[in-house]
Amino acid sequence: MNELKPYQDWMEKWLDNHFDTPHREFLMSHPAKTDEDDFGVPVDMQDGEEDEEGWVRWKMIPSTVTVAQIRELERAHGLPVTVPPLYAAYFTTRFVMSVTLRYNHFGIELPGVPSAHPLRDVHALWENGKSLIRESYIPFATYEDGAGPICWDMLQPREDGDYPVVWFDHEALTEGERIRRSVLETLAQPLFPGFQEMLSSAGSA
Template sequence: METRKAVNTLGDTQILKEDRLYIQSWLDAYFDSPHRDILMSLPAKMNEDDAGVPVEMQDGEVDEEGWVHWRMLDSAVTEEQIDELAEALIRPRSDACGAAFSVPPLYAAYLSTRYVLNVYLRYDGCTIALPNLPSDSPLEEIRKLWSAWPTLIEAGYIPFASYEDGAGPVCWDANKPDQERDYAVVWFDHESLLDEQQYSREKLELHAQTLCSSFRAMLMQSASK
């Protein structure tokens, strides 16, 4: 049993390394854009409670309006930190609906490869915002996202991004895994989630709008545009 576990760990480590290389290449291509100056300019963080660009990520001087160019940095987030967050906020809730969930490897690579801001997937005419990963609190946005939707998680829908300027959460359907430890992707309009405090899986299925077969497929399709 220990040997099998060791082999699995080594295999997972290699997959994560390959996925991190893919994320590096994807981010480089994403920001190699005519819109680079716009994408890589945001308000600077002026105090501890600000959500702006941390000092370590600032690239140049803050302008008179408080904006600054920013740069990507190598991340120090570990797989263990992601697992611990999922263990605390997802697994106790998703287990309630019988859905054994683990964070897809490519998404774990996104969370742990670089500190990065302003990442949007353009998919079938819509824009999907991935969590910002600032150097001073890289997992804070995903922590808030997982904390904000306990009823979705309990029904097996795990949020990982936001649809069209906060129109609703984009989620994995933990009941529909694929062969690469990824999941089908759906989204929920906020308005469809306002009327009730508790949601059954059956009710939520009526509101789940299909987006893609997996996060990996979504990322690859976005890269091809």
């Protein structure tokens, strides 16, 4: 039995709605992949021909990421709990190049899930967020223009498996040093009650 199925169904509809916008052409264009390790659009996600600048439209295709792969990554990075099921559904439903969430005064970038290296972006988030993870703040997205990590507060679980969403300004975090939970609590800026509310209240552009 696939316990994620209801969340995957929700995520599939949300992704379709997110990209159903007059800005679709802009949102779903990206440089084409030219090297195995670059961040371009893989061939199987390309939707048409490259333009003269090497950009190409991309399309969503079914994800082949498994829950087991996500759990392995969680263990590798020492996450104290599993990620919310809707976040796992994000990786296991569709391959996407980029998802930008727009709000009144700011934006949030979810990690890309390209068919080549689909977990690379979230791996980087967790690798760079070791000091936060040790204090039970789990990075899962990025405030616009790389201004800081968007995190769940894992010490405040909800019954539905979700967690409150907070933001840390990277300028307030001392790079390379461990900041105690008591200090992080004063730096955490509340954003949303949970991940689903974050997605549901966003615009696409």
